[in-house]
Amino acid sequence: MKSSPQIYLFFAILFTLGGITNSTAQTSFKLVDSKENTSVIIDESEPKVVHIAAEMLNDDVFKITGKQLGTTTTTNTTSTAILAGTLGTSSFINDLVAAKKIDTTQLSGKWETYSIQLIENPTENIKQALVIVGSDRRATAYGLLEISRRIGVSPWEWWADVTPDKKEQLSLTITPQVYGEPSVKYRGIFLNDEDWGLQRWAALNFEPKTGDIGPKTYAKVFELLLRLRANTIWPAMHTCTKAFYHYPENKVVADDYAIVVGSSHAEPMLCNINAEWNHDTMGDYRYDTNAGEIKKLFKKRAKETADYEGIYTLGMRGEHDSPMIVGDDDTPSQVKLLEQVITDQREILKETKQDLAQVPQAFVPYKEVLHYYQNGLKLPEDVTLVWTDDNYGYLRQLSNPEEQKRSGGAGIYYHTSYWGRPHDYLWLNSTHPVLMWEELSKAYSFKAEDIWILNAGDIKPHEYNTELFMDMAWDMSKFETSAAVAKHQFDWAAREFGTTNATQIDALLDSFYQLALQRRPEFMAWSAVEPVTKSGETQLTQIHYGDEVSKRIDAYQTLIAEVEALKPTISANRKDAFFELVYYPVMGAAQLNQMWLYAYKNKHVATQGRASAAVYAQKSAESYDAIERLTRYFNDTIQDGKWQHIMNKAPRNLPVFSKPVVSLVNSQEPGVGLSLEGYKMEYNNETTNSFADVLPVFNAYTKSRYYIDVFLKGSEPQTWSATPAESWIELSTTSGKLSLENPEERVWVTINWNQVPQGTNKKEAPLGHDHQLIPPSYKVNSKIDFKTGTSEKTVGVSVFNPQFEALKNFNGFVEDKGFVVINAENPSAVQKGKEASWKVINRLGYSNSVMRAEPFTAASETTPEALLKNAPVLEYDFYTFNFGTVDVKVSALPTHAVYPGKGVRCAVSIDGATPQIIDFQTEGRSVSWKENVLKNRSVQSASQIVNKPGKHSLKVYMVDPGVMLDQIVIDLGGLKDAYAFPEETKN
Known part of the structure; x- marks a missing residue:
């Protein structure tokens, strides 16, 4: 849906001790004070979701103040009230409209649009009312929960234990305002790959009576969706979970919360093929040979969902998210058959829904289905095209100018969790928020504004990206640039953990996502899936460019230090939330990375016979144990076991989650070795006839620096010292003692460019043969002498320091x-x-x-x-x-x-x-x-x-x-x- 900029009037909120202050606020409204509490008035005729939202607001106020607002269906019992209702449904609201006390012209006929305004003497008994009017049932619920947001209740209050701050009084400052229409019509999540977290948690902990993800679990999911101003669910659909419609109450609960039920690309007509197709009684799941039985299932589902809001996925794929099986293995035949499937599905919908134009229908050109669509499949005009990413965050295709004219419009299905080739990422949320914004804003500019679905896996730990996704879907006009994402992340951190900590948390998360962008934690074993392969060799170099493995270790060590320093500064009521939303993801990613990075270090130094191989092996093992300890705390300790079984440290038990195999060093002759940047072998390795004894050339124009590793061989302690031949050669340290506890030291070599002599500079061009990388006449050569007991080693230092006139003011x-x-x-x-x-x-x-x-x-x-x-x-x-x-x-x-x-x-x-x-x-x-x-x-x-x-x-x-x-x-x-x-x- 197109958004209307003039009614996007969201304003900044400043939380104060007594309530909330708005910089443009006009009127104050007391929600809770020492004298009386405001009541929430809801007409009896309001849909169930409005009553649910009112109770949620009441519970939120109680959590903050310990006082109940109370809900009522009469206007005779209070002097101040929150009066909430749906336009055309609530008699209270209709009376106010008739009396011209409120203006609803911006609401009438709109989708999910609501207003909040303060009215004096709206009725005979009420002196002042905070009036919330919704254009439809969801809009009214969103309006009520907007008050929860403003009094300081996070959408993640329950799902991430963001316990509200306690206050004795609550007041709001109000400016009349309209919210909506949303930028995207249908906005929701797909519960997917739930086998290792959500399903086990629901079955074994939260909903043991059902033993599954059932109505009790879905009620909490739907509550979260309302708080996020979302409206759509694609239910969990793996074989470990019974089909959504297996439990009749599920669809009732969804309707109570006004949640629209859809289904994934592999679940046509709201049917869960994985769980609902029985080969023994129904035959093969093949439309070319068994269309009659398949249509029976489609008709059954269409009939039982006729009175509920739903989005029907058209088309067909095979079982277990596989390609559709057809008789003829050629694209034209497959396209023709898929067109027949869609025709038959729409005929079934006509039988139960009559007016197809009023029935949301989606076609998801995903995997081989995209190939069929690109090869001529004809899709009815009123069906929404739901484009997908490539499972790793990059959208495969969007609507061209002609497709953008289709009445059915377009949408997107996007992953922040995925099971499949080339490798899963099911454990942590590692999709960069700015990348997600870049792709979603691109999609929106191509008119993908009817359906947005996020594959959020088990919900946890996808909290932040889920909220960002929904906030963009609600109001894309607030996200015109990448700077808006940075602001959103900062504001999120400030809301959850206070403005004092927000800057540090924002920077911490920025580093976390930046490192994950370069390589997700789950990819650090250099293994693959489908088929699963063993861990491989890292592509990170340990010998060039400052040692990429060590750089990544250091980056994560910095994150560990920062998150540990933040931990004690978090207020007591947010400590669990901090662990769930920040600490566990950051520490989990850091420890999984270091588990593998230290293992790669171990293998590298073992080839040089370094005693430090044992230290790196130990550090790798400690990281493995840390992940186990962190996950156990998450599941067993937080909120007295509330989240038991929700977090699995090794989804699918892939090799990346296993303890790496490490190398041992056989007994060595006691001594000290050197290893220079730029060489795989150690210094003066005579067995290969290769003398690794000169550092890469230092360049005056790039201010190069390089390292020398001084390491212990054998087990006896050793001392060493280093003496530069020139004063302009500077070392990070010049001596030390090596032992099994401290078996190596990295010496950084830099140049004092104010002292180094200029190289020969008789000519500026030409410099000799093609690709003669450093002409000898431009170098200044020197050395560093290392002494270790009776042994002496000399490391060559070569400096490129010409003084070209052309480079004096060169800014390139x-x-x-x-x-x-x-x-x-x-x-x-x-x-x-x-x-x-x-x-x-x-x-x-x-x-x-x-x-x-x-x-x-x-x-x-x-x-x-x-x-x-x-x-x-x-x-x-x-x-x-x-x-x-x-x-x-x-x-x-x-x-x-x-x-x-x-x-x-x-x-x-x-x-x-x-x-x-x-x-x-x-x-x-x-x-x-x-x-x-x-x-x-x-x-x-x-x-x-x-x-x-x-x-x-x-x-x-x-x-x-x-x-x-x-x-x-x-x-x-x-x-x-x-x-x-x-x-x-x-x-």
Whole structure:
């Protein structure tokens, strides 16, 4: 549904001791004071959901003040009241409209729109009333629960134990206001992959009488949805859970809470095939051979849901979320059969619902069904197209201009939890909020505004992203830029844990999501599923670019220290909430990462015979034990076992959750070894005839630094010392003692650039042969002497320190060790295009900012002439000391083309050469797609010529709007294998 900006008047709220103050507030309303309590008046004729919402509000007030508001159906018993009702249903509201005491012109005929206003003397007995009017039953319930929000009750009060602060009095300051219409008509969650958490928790703890996810559990889920202003559920559907309609009360509870019931892409006509199809009595689940039996099930479900709100998924897939089985294995036959399925389903709906235009119907082009749709499947005009992501957060397709005209409109189905290839992520919520915003806002701009469903797994621990998803669906106009997501996250932290802690929690979560974007915790074993494989070798380098494994260990160690420091500052009534919403996700991710990172460290140092192998093995084991301990606390201790069985530390028992196998070091001759950055083997490894005794070249223009590991061999304590030959060589430490308790030390080597002598500088160009990466005449050579007992070792130090006049005021990027690294958000110049321009999206990408070509409606520019004339351009100045054919590697987020005929492309050109197109699009579940979604990046390259040393210009042209550029490497032959690009080589 389209939103109406003039009625989106949400205002900032400042919580005070006595209640709530609004900066534009006009009138004060006392909810609870020492003299009397306000009553909530609801007409008897109101739908059940309105009465439920009133009781929820009453309970919320009681939790804060210990006093009951009380609910009543008469206006004869109170002097101040909350008067809530649905337009056209409530006699109280209708009387106020007739008396012209309230204006409802902005509500009449609207979907889920409500107003809140203060009225003096609305009736003979009531002196003052806070009047809540809803355009429909859900709107009235939302209005009542808006009061709960304003008095400080979190939507996660029950689901995450966000216990409200105690207050003796409550008052509100009110400005007349209208809320709605929502940006998206149907907004909800899909309970999925519930086997390891939600189902076990419900069956064994919360709802043991049912022994399943039943009406009691769904009532709590629906309560959460109302608090989040959501209205739709796709119920749990795995074989461990009985079908939603198996329990007759489920649909009654859903209707009581005014929740619309839909079903997933694999559950046609609200039927759960996994649980409801019986081969013995019903035959094969094949429409080409057994349509009669299948239609019987469809008719049964249509009949029993005729009087309830529902969204009917049309089409068909096979059992257990598999492809539909048909007789002829060719696309035209499959398309024809699927069209017949849809025709028959609509005929069944006509029998029970009559007017199909009033029956919400959805078609989900997911997996092979998308292939059928792309190959000519004809879909009725009034059916909503529900587009899906690729299971890893990137939308596969959206409505083209013609499809956007369809009366049925469009929607999206999006994952923050997934079971499947190339690897599950079922344990923690690790989808980056800004990525989710980027894809959802893109979908909304393509008119996907009728149905939004989030696969939120077990709900826990997807709390924050679920709320962000619903807030965007409610009012997308508040999320025009990525900065709005940052504000939302900060405001969420402030609401849950106070403004004092909000800045730290926001920064903590930002780091948590940034690390997960680079690789989710569940992917850290480098294993795969379908079929499940054993853990593999990490792609993180331990020998180049400052040691990526150690950098990631340090990053998570920082998060651990920060979250531990925050823990004691949290107020007593929010400590459980802090554990559930922040502490467990951050610590869980940190410990799972470190369990594997320390195991990778163990294997690496064991090959060099380091005694520290045992230390890393121990640290890996400690992280494994920490996860076990944290999860046990979550399940058994919080709220006296309220969440027992909800959290499983190893969904599906995949290899990533197992204790890693570690390496042991055999007895070594006592001594001290050295290992230098840039080498896999240790210093002076004569067995391979390779002398790893010189550090990589230090570059004056990038201020390089490198490490030397000093490590113990054997078990006897050893001492060591290091002496630089020159004063301009600086060491982080110059001596130490090694023992089994402290078996290695990392020495960082830096250069004092104010003291280092200048290299020979007779010429600036040319510098010699193609790809002669560091000309000898430009280096200053020295050394560091290490002494260990009677042993002496010398490490070579080579410094590149010419003083080129051209670089004195150069503000671009400089070659370092045979490559130039550029973060895309740092262009030297930006040129707008005819229709589009490059815009920064912050808090996303490996560099923490990406450049996106906008708007999405801009035309693609695919020819050199069109690129030069029309395309927006990013220009980067760079300087090389070498020349020749170079490889321009561009990293982008692995998004997909918005619809067939579009692409995910940019073009690159060095020094005015003809732009060469780079394409990031992947097909299906290809090997490159799998690699991309595991890394959240796609790297493609193009060859260019750098014809001489000196200054150059790289231009990046938009070919397709929407492409998101992250980083660029100009490789002159020196780039080493690593997981990520090296750090930016800014002058």
